[in-house]
Amino acid sequence: MKSTVSKALFIAFAAFVAISCSYQQEHQYRIVFLQCCHDEWRDVMNSEMKRELAFHPEINLEIVDSYSDTEKQVEQIRSLAKQKIDLLIITPNEAKPLTAAIEEIYKSGIPVIFVDRKTDSEHYSAYIGADNYELGKTAGKFIASQFRSGGSIIEIQLEMTSSPATERNRGFHDAIAAAPNLKIVEALETKNGLEDINTHIPRILNEHPETNIVFAHTDFLGVTAYKVAQKEGKVKNLFFVGIDAIPVTKGMQDVKNGVLNATLLYPTGGAEAIQTAVKILKKQPFKKENKLLTNVITSDNVDIMLSQIQKIKEQQVEIEREILKITQLNKTYSSQRNRLYFISALLTIVVILGAFLYFLLQEKQHSNKILEEQNLAILEQKNEIEKVSLLARKATEDKMRFYSYISHEFKTPLSLILTPTEDLLQRKNTDLKETHSTLQLIYKNANRLLRLVDQLLEMRKLDAGKMELERSQNDLVAFIKDIVGDFSVKAKQKHIDLQFISPFKELSFAFDTEKLDKVLFNIISNAFKFTPDGGLIHVSILKNTDKIEINIADNGIGMNAEEKAHAFDLFYRGNKNISLGTGLGLALSQEFVTLHGGEISINSEKNKGTTFKISLPIIETKQVLEEKSTAISYKTTYEFDDSEPLLIKNNSKHTFENTIILIEDNRDLNLFLNQKLEKQYNVVATENAEQGWQEILSYIPDIIICDVMLSGMDGFALTQKVKSDFRTSHIPVILLTAKSQIENQIEGTKAGADDYILKPFNQQLLEEKLKVLVENRDRMRRRFSNEVINPNQLQKGERRFLLEFEALIDKNIKDSTLSVEKLSQELGMSRVQLFRKISALTNKNVADYIAEYKLQKAKILLKEEEKNIAEIAYELGFSTPSYFTTFFKQKTNQTPTEWRNG
Incomplete structure (x- = not known):
C-alpha cells in the first residue's frame, strides 16, 4: 500500500513539475512578410505590424528583407511556396518581374496581401496602401495653392519600375496640368540612387535658375536634394515638398527643422495589413482594396502631428507593459493551474486511500457556491446590458423617425424653391408679373424653411431643458x-x-x-x-x-x-x-x-x-x-403662409417686389403717376411731406418720389430728413420740380437727392431712372452682402450704419438673450424698420447677419488658440459649448476643433 501511494505521489509530482515548466503560447498561424528593401519608413511599418501582433499571440510573423534585389525576392517567393505558411504579405520590389512568381503562390492556395506596392496581376487577396495617384495629385494641388502666381518645378522621381513611382508621377502631372502658371522644368529619375541627385541637381539648377520648387517622390530624396542645393548656395529660394512624413527622425522632423517646407503623410499600413491578415485567416469578411488616407504636413501642423505620434508611442509603451503583465498573469495562471492539477492528483490518491474524502466534498461544495454567485451576478449584468441596449435601440429608432419626418418637411419647400428657380433660369422671355409671382413663391417657401429651423431650435432647447x-x-x-x-x-x-x-x-x-x-x-x-x-x-x-x-x-x-x-x-x-x-x-x-x-x-x-x-x-x-x-414688444418672426397681396394705399390688385412712396400735392399728377407706376411697383401715394414721412417710416420703401414745392415741409427738407435718419438713409430719393434753375438743382443735390427731374418730364425717362435706381440698390445689396462683418474703408451713410450696428452686436455678443428687439430698441427704431434696413443694405435678415458676425468672430478666436472651445462659446453668447459646436458645424461643415486643427 505504501509503495503504491509513493509511486502515485511521485508520478503526480513529476507531472506537476513538467506542466509547471511547460508554459508557452503556441502559434496557430505562420505569416511571412517579404520586404522589398530597408529604410526608416519601412522600420515604422514593421513596428506597426509588431504592435498590432501584440493583440494576436496566435500569429507568428517572419519578416524577410530582399534588400532591393528583385531576383532574390523571386527566389524567396518560390521557396516559400514549397513551405508550410498560412499567408504571405509582400511589398514587391518591382511590378512586372514579380508578377508571375506571386501569381504562382496565390494560385497554390496561399493568400497574398500587397502592402504599399502592387504587381501587374489582379491575382491577390488584398491590397493595403495609400493611393499613390492621389498622393501625387494632392502634392500638385498643394503646390498650386502655394504658388498661385506661378512656379518652376524639379520633380525627383523614384525608379519608375515601381508602381508608387509611376502613380505618383501621373497624379502629380495631372494636378500641375490644371495649374497653367506652374511648369515642370525637368524630371529626374533616380535610377542610380543618390548619385543621380548629386550629379544632376547642380546642373538643373544652373540650367534653370528660375526654379523655385522641388517635388521629391520621398522625403529622403527631397532632403538629399536640399543638401545638394545648400552646397550650391541656391537653397534659399527653393520650396521643398516630399512624401512619407516619417515621424520624429525623418519627414516630419525635417519639416519642423525647416529642411522640407511640406511633406505628405504616406501611411505605412502595417497595422492594417495584420488586421486584414487576421480576417482572412479567420474567414471573416474583408475588403480587397484598402486605400489609406493622406494629409499635408507643414510647419503649421507638424508640432500637433509630432505630439500625437509621441502620445501614441507612449500609449504603445503602456500597451506593451500591460501585455507583459498579461503574459506574466498567464504564466501565473498556468502555474496555478498546474498546481491545481497536482492537488487534484493528490486528492485522487487521498480518495483512493479514503482519508480526505470529506474535505474534498466540502471544497467542491464551496466552489459550486462561488460559481453560482458569479453566474447570478453575470446574469444580472446581462439583463442590465439588455435593458440599456433596448433603450438605446429605441432612442435610435426615434431619432431616425424624427430625421425622416424632418427630411420630408424640407423636401416640399425645397422643391418649390428649386423648381421655380430652374424655370426662371431657363426662360428666354421674361414676364415681369409672372417672374414676380414666381419669386413670391420662392420667398414664401424660403420662409417656411426658416420657420421650420426656428421651431427645431426651440424644440431642441426644450428637449435640453434650456428653455x-x-x-x-x-x-x-x-x-x-x-x-x-x-x-x-x-x-x-x-x-x-x-x-x-x-x-x-x-x-x-x-x-x-x-x-x-x-x-x-x-x-x-x-x-x-x-x-x-x-x-x-x-x-x-x-x-x-x-x-x-x-x-x-x-x-x-x-x-x-x-x-x-x-x-x-x-x-x-x-x-x-x-x-x-x-x-x-x-x-x-x-x-x-x-x-x-x-x-x-x-x-x-x-x-x-x-x-x-x-x-x-x-x-x-x-x-x-x-x-x-x-x-408686449415681441412680435413673432413668422409670416403668413399665403400668397394674397399686401394691402397698399392705392388699392392695387398687384403686389410687386419694390415699393414707392409718391408725394405730390397736385392730385391730377398724383393720380397719373399712381396709375402708371402701379403696373410695376407697389405705390403708396400721399399729398404732403408730413404724411409722407409717416408712410416712409411705416413701409421703409425702395424709392421715394417727391415734389419740391409742397405746403408745410418742402421736398428739400424731407430729403434731408430722410438722408439724415439712419432708418431711411439708404432709400433713393427722386425730386420732381418745376424749378429749372441750376441753383435749385444744386440745393436738391446738397440735400441728398439721388436724382432731379424737371417738370414737365418724360414718363419713360422717369421709369428708366426708377429702374436704374432699383438695379443700383440691388447691386449694393449684393456688394454689402459679401462685405458684411468686414466693411473695409468705411464711408458715410450706409456703411457707417453697418459699422455702428456691428459695434452694438459686439457690445452685447456675450448676452445669450441677445435678440432683434433688444438691438432695435438700442438703435431707437422698431423691429420692422431694423429688419427692412438690414435687408435693404445686405440682402440678409437681422438674425442671419448676427449669426454671420458670430461665426466670423468665432473663426478669429479659434485662430488665436488662446482660449478653449467652451470659453469661446460663452464669450460669443452661446448658452452651452455643445450648442456652439452644432451652430459652427451647420455653418462650416466642421466642428470648431476640426476647423482649428485644419
Whole structure:
C-alpha cells in the first residue's frame, strides 16, 4: 500500500513539475512578410505590424528583407511556396518581374496581401496602401495653392519600375496640368540612387535658375536634394515638398527643422495589413482594396502631428507593459493551474486511500457556491446590458423617425424653391408679373424653411431643458387683441368673420410674452388654413378664480378622432399630409403652455370646426413692469403662409417686389403717376411731406418720389430728413420740380437727392431712372452682402450704419438673450424698420447677419488658440459649448476643433 501511494505521489509530482515548466503560447498561424528593401519608413511599418501582433499571440510573423534585389525576392517567393505558411504579405520590389512568381503562390492556395506596392496581376487577396495617384495629385494641388502666381518645378522621381513611382508621377502631372502658371522644368529619375541627385541637381539648377520648387517622390530624396542645393548656395529660394512624413527622425522632423517646407503623410499600413491578415485567416469578411488616407504636413501642423505620434508611442509603451503583465498573469495562471492539477492528483490518491474524502466534498461544495454567485451576478449584468441596449435601440429608432419626418418637411419647400428657380433660369422671355409671382413663391417657401429651423431650435432647447420662462406682468386683453389684429387684413381678404370677445377691458396677468405670442399666432394661423372663405374665427377670454381660459374657435374642416388624439404629436401623419404648423407648431405650442403650468386641449368634429382651449393658472408676481405697453414688444418672426397681396394705399390688385412712396400735392399728377407706376411697383401715394414721412417710416420703401414745392415741409427738407435718419438713409430719393434753375438743382443735390427731374418730364425717362435706381440698390445689396462683418474703408451713410450696428452686436455678443428687439430698441427704431434696413443694405435678415458676425468672430478666436472651445462659446453668447459646436458645424461643415486643427 505504501509503495503504491509513493509511486502515485511521485508520478503526480513529476507531472506537476513538467506542466509547471511547460508554459508557452503556441502559434496557430505562420505569416511571412517579404520586404522589398530597408529604410526608416519601412522600420515604422514593421513596428506597426509588431504592435498590432501584440493583440494576436496566435500569429507568428517572419519578416524577410530582399534588400532591393528583385531576383532574390523571386527566389524567396518560390521557396516559400514549397513551405508550410498560412499567408504571405509582400511589398514587391518591382511590378512586372514579380508578377508571375506571386501569381504562382496565390494560385497554390496561399493568400497574398500587397502592402504599399502592387504587381501587374489582379491575382491577390488584398491590397493595403495609400493611393499613390492621389498622393501625387494632392502634392500638385498643394503646390498650386502655394504658388498661385506661378512656379518652376524639379520633380525627383523614384525608379519608375515601381508602381508608387509611376502613380505618383501621373497624379502629380495631372494636378500641375490644371495649374497653367506652374511648369515642370525637368524630371529626374533616380535610377542610380543618390548619385543621380548629386550629379544632376547642380546642373538643373544652373540650367534653370528660375526654379523655385522641388517635388521629391520621398522625403529622403527631397532632403538629399536640399543638401545638394545648400552646397550650391541656391537653397534659399527653393520650396521643398516630399512624401512619407516619417515621424520624429525623418519627414516630419525635417519639416519642423525647416529642411522640407511640406511633406505628405504616406501611411505605412502595417497595422492594417495584420488586421486584414487576421480576417482572412479567420474567414471573416474583408475588403480587397484598402486605400489609406493622406494629409499635408507643414510647419503649421507638424508640432500637433509630432505630439500625437509621441502620445501614441507612449500609449504603445503602456500597451506593451500591460501585455507583459498579461503574459506574466498567464504564466501565473498556468502555474496555478498546474498546481491545481497536482492537488487534484493528490486528492485522487487521498480518495483512493479514503482519508480526505470529506474535505474534498466540502471544497467542491464551496466552489459550486462561488460559481453560482458569479453566474447570478453575470446574469444580472446581462439583463442590465439588455435593458440599456433596448433603450438605446429605441432612442435610435426615434431619432431616425424624427430625421425622416424632418427630411420630408424640407423636401416640399425645397422643391418649390428649386423648381421655380430652374424655370426662371431657363426662360428666354421674361414676364415681369409672372417672374414676380414666381419669386413670391420662392420667398414664401424660403420662409417656411426658416420657420421650420426656428421651431427645431426651440424644440431642441426644450428637449435640453434650456428653455426658461421670462414672466412679466402685462395686459392680457391688449396682448391678445394686438395679435388678433395682425390677422385682420387676411380676414378681410378671405371674408372671414374674425372677432376677439372679451368681457374685460383689461386683464393684468403674468406670462412670457414671446412664448404665448407664438402659441396664439400658430393656432390662429392654423385656423385660417383650415377655415374656408366666408367662415368664422372667434377668439375669447374667460377668467375663473384660479385660472384664465383662452378659446380659439373656427367652423373649418375639423378633425376626426384619430387626428385629434395625435394633434400635438411631432410630425403625425393621418390620412393626409401635415403642414408645418401641425408638424412642429402645435407640439411646440403645447410645450410652451406646459412651461406656463397650463394645459391646452382640443374639441373638434369632422366638418364642424375646431376649438382650442388654453388654460393658464393665475400666478402672482412682484415684478410688474412700469409701462405695460413696452412689455408686449415681441412680435413673432413668422409670416403668413399665403400668397394674397399686401394691402397698399392705392388699392392695387398687384403686389410687386419694390415699393414707392409718391408725394405730390397736385392730385391730377398724383393720380397719373399712381396709375402708371402701379403696373410695376407697389405705390403708396400721399399729398404732403408730413404724411409722407409717416408712410416712409411705416413701409421703409425702395424709392421715394417727391415734389419740391409742397405746403408745410418742402421736398428739400424731407430729403434731408430722410438722408439724415439712419432708418431711411439708404432709400433713393427722386425730386420732381418745376424749378429749372441750376441753383435749385444744386440745393436738391446738397440735400441728398439721388436724382432731379424737371417738370414737365418724360414718363419713360422717369421709369428708366426708377429702374436704374432699383438695379443700383440691388447691386449694393449684393456688394454689402459679401462685405458684411468686414466693411473695409468705411464711408458715410450706409456703411457707417453697418459699422455702428456691428459695434452694438459686439457690445452685447456675450448676452445669450441677445435678440432683434433688444438691438432695435438700442438703435431707437422698431423691429420692422431694423429688419427692412438690414435687408435693404445686405440682402440678409437681422438674425442671419448676427449669426454671420458670430461665426466670423468665432473663426478669429479659434485662430488665436488662446482660449478653449467652451470659453469661446460663452464669450460669443452661446448658452452651452455643445450648442456652439452644432451652430459652427451647420455653418462650416466642421466642428470648431476640426476647423482649428485644419
